[in-house]
Amino acid sequence: MNRNDRAITGLVMLAHGMVHTYELSFPILLGVWQARFTALSLPLVGTVAVTSFVMGVVLTMGYAPFGLGALPGGILTDAYGSRSLIVACLLGMGGSFVALAVAPSLPVIALCLFGWGVAASVYHPAGLSLISKGVEERGSAFAYHGIAGNLGIALGPLLTALLLLFVGEDSWRLVVALLGVPAIVGAVAALRIDVDETAAVTDGSGEATGEVTSLAAFLGDSRTLLFSAFAVVFGVVMLSGLYYRGFLTFLPDLLAQFPSLAPVEIAGRELAPGRYVYVGLLMVGVGGQYVGGMLTDRIPVELGLIGGYGGLALLAVVFLPIATLGLVPLLAMAALVGFFLFVVQPFYQATVAEYTPPEARGLSYGYTYLGVFGVGALGGTVAGGVLTYANETALFLVLAAFGFLAAGLGAVLYRRASSTR
Template identity: 60%
Template sequence: MVHTYELSIPILIPLWLAEFPVTQSTVGAVVAAGYALFGLGALPGGILSDRVGSRRLIAACLFGMAGSFLLLSVAPSMLVVGVALVCWGAAASVYHPSGLSLISTGVEDRGDAFAYHGIAGNVGIALGPLAVTLLLLVADWQTVTAVLAVPAVVAGAVALRVRFDERAAVTETDGGDSKSDVGVSSVSEFLAESKTLLVGPFAAVFLVVMLSGLYYRGVLTFLPDLLSGFPSFAPVEFGGRELQPYRYAYSGLLLVGVAGQYVGGKLTDRFATERALAAAFGALAVLAVVFLPAADAGLVPLLAVGALLGFALFVVQPLYQATVAVYTPAGTRGLSYGYTYLGVFGVGALGAAIAGGILQYADAPTLFAVLAGFAVVASGTAAWLSSR
C-alpha cells in the first residue's frame, strides 16, 4: 500500500499540470515536500519502532495514508494537493523503519524475507500506477484518489488483529545485543547511539542510500511526463476512448522491478552486498547515459533500456537493506533503518525538486547526466566499503 500511493503520484502530475496554473518546477517542489516527509519521519518512526513495536505503527501508517488520499480527492488547488501529500508523507514515513526492523529481528532467513518483502513492494509500485491508469479511463483523478483510500483502511484493520513475535530471530550474537536490549530511552542515549552509527562504516552505507534515493526519486518523478513527449507513446484511439500508452509503459517498467527485488534479495545470501551494490550502481550509471539515445532510436530500444532500468533500480534496495542489518546492532535496528530511510526518502526527496528544476531551466539530457553522476559516486563508495 505504501508504494501503491507513492508511485501513483507521478501518474497524476501531468493532470495537475493541466488543471492548475503551475510550472514543472512548482509541481516538483510540492511533490518533493510530500516525499521529504516520507523520509524525514523515518527517524522518529525508527525510534518508536524500537520502543513500541512495529505492528501498531504499521496500522497507524495505513489509516493515515488513507485519510491523506481522501483529502487529496477534494483538493481544489495545488496548495491543498501539497498539504495532502505532506500528510501522506508523514503517515507513510513510519513504515520502512518499522517493517524492515521487523524483518531483520523477527525472521531468520533475512535474504529471502527481504526478497519477498521487496516483491510485495514492487507489486504496489507497478499496480498502483496501473490501477490509477485504468481508473482514469472511467473517472476523474479526484474520484480515483478517493477509491485508492479504501484498501488501506482494510489493510489497517488487518494489521490491528495480527499477532507475532517481533524479535524471534534475535540472538545474543546478533550485532552484540541481547533480546532485552531494545531501543533508546532518552535524548542522551539517542545521541550516543547516533554517534556510534554515523562515525563508523554505517556512514558510508548512509551516503550510498542517500544517493540511491536521489537517483530513484529523480528518475521516477517526472518519467511519465517525459515518456508522454516521446513520439512512440503518442495517444491512440481505442473503443471510442483516448489511451495514453506512456502510462502503461511506466507501469510495465515498474513491474519489472519485481524481478529486480527478488534477484537483489537472493544476492544478499550469496555475495558480499557491498560488491553487489557497486556493480548495480555502475549499471544504473550506464543506463542513465543510454536512456535518451535509446528513446531516439525507437520503441523497441526504449522498452529494452526501460526494462533494464526498472530491474536495476530495484535490485539495489534489498542489497542496501541487508547491508544495514550487517553493519548495525539488533537493539537499535529501528533507529538504523530510520536513518536509512531518512537518507533514501528524506534527502532523496530532493531528487524530485532537482529533476523539476533541471527540466524547467535546462533539459532532459542534463537531468540524466546528473543522475549518472549520483550512481557513479554511489558505486565508488560501495566499492571503497568493500575494499575495507
C-alpha cells in the same frame, strides 16, 4: 519459514505493498493536477505558472516527510515495537487519500501529500526492523518484502491509470477516494495478525522498551552509527534516493514525449501509452527485487552495491541515445533501468543489517530511509528544475553522477570488508 516467519512476512508484504501503491501513483496524478491547476497564487509573489519545477516542489511536500519522518519512526520502533506503527501507517495513508479527494487547490493537495508522507514515513524502519529481528530466514523475507513493494509500485500506478481512463481524468477526485479504501481495510487486517517481533534475536537484545529513548541516548546511538562504516552506507542510500526519485517523478511525462509513445484516442478516450510503459518498467522491478534478494545471501553485499549502482550510472548515460532509436530500443532501455533500479534495494537493506547492532536496528533503518526518501525527495525537485531550466540530456547526466558516486562508495565498503576478512 516457520509460522512466525510467515506471519511477519505476510504483514510486511501487505503494508509494504500499500505504501508503494500510493507512492508511485503520484507521478500518474501529477500530469492530471498540472493540467487542471495551471496557475498558483502565492503571498508576496503573486500568480505564477505551474511548471515542472513547481510540480516537483509539490510532490516533494509529500516525498520529503516520507523520508524525514523515518528517523523518528526508527526511534519509535526501537521504543514501542513495529506492529502498532504499521497499523497507524495504514490508517494515516488511507485518511490522507480521502482528504485528497476533497482538496480544492494545489496548496491543499500539497498539504494532503504532506499528511500521507508523515503517515508512510514510519513504515520502512518499522517493517525492516521487524524482519531483521523477528524473521530467522532474513534474506528470503527481504526478497518477498521487496516483491510486495514492487507489486504495489507497479499495480498502484496501473490501477490509477485504468481508473482515470474509465471514469475520466475530470473525476480524479473519485479515483483518489477509491484508492484510500484499501489502506484502511489493510489496517484492520494488520490488527488481527499476531507475531513475535524479536524471535530471531537470540541474545535477548533488541527488545522494545516501551519508553522513548532520552535525547542523550539518541545522540549517543546516532554518534556510534554515523562515526562508523554506516556513514558510508548512509551516503550510498542518499545517492540511491536521489537517483530513484529523480528518474521516476517525471518519467510518465518524459515517455510521452517520444513519438512512438504519443497519446492516441481510442473510442473517444485519450490513451497515454507512456503511462503503461512506466507501469511495465516498475513491473520489471519485481524481478530485480527478487534477484537482488536472492543474491544478498550468496555474494558480498558490497559487490552488489558496486554492480547495481554502476549499472544504473551507465544506463543513465546511454538511455536517451538508445531510446530515441525506436520503440523496441526504448522498451529495452526502460526494462533494464527498471531491473537495476530495484535490484539494488535488497542489497542496501541487507548492508544496513550487516553494519549495525540489533538494538539500534530501528534507528539505523530510520537513518537509512531518511537518506533514501528524505534527502532523496530532493531528486524530484532537482529533476523538475533541470527539466524547466535545461533539458532531458542534462537530467540523465545528473542521474549518472549519482550512480557513479554510489558505486564508488560501495567500492569503499568492499575494500574495508576485504581488509577485515
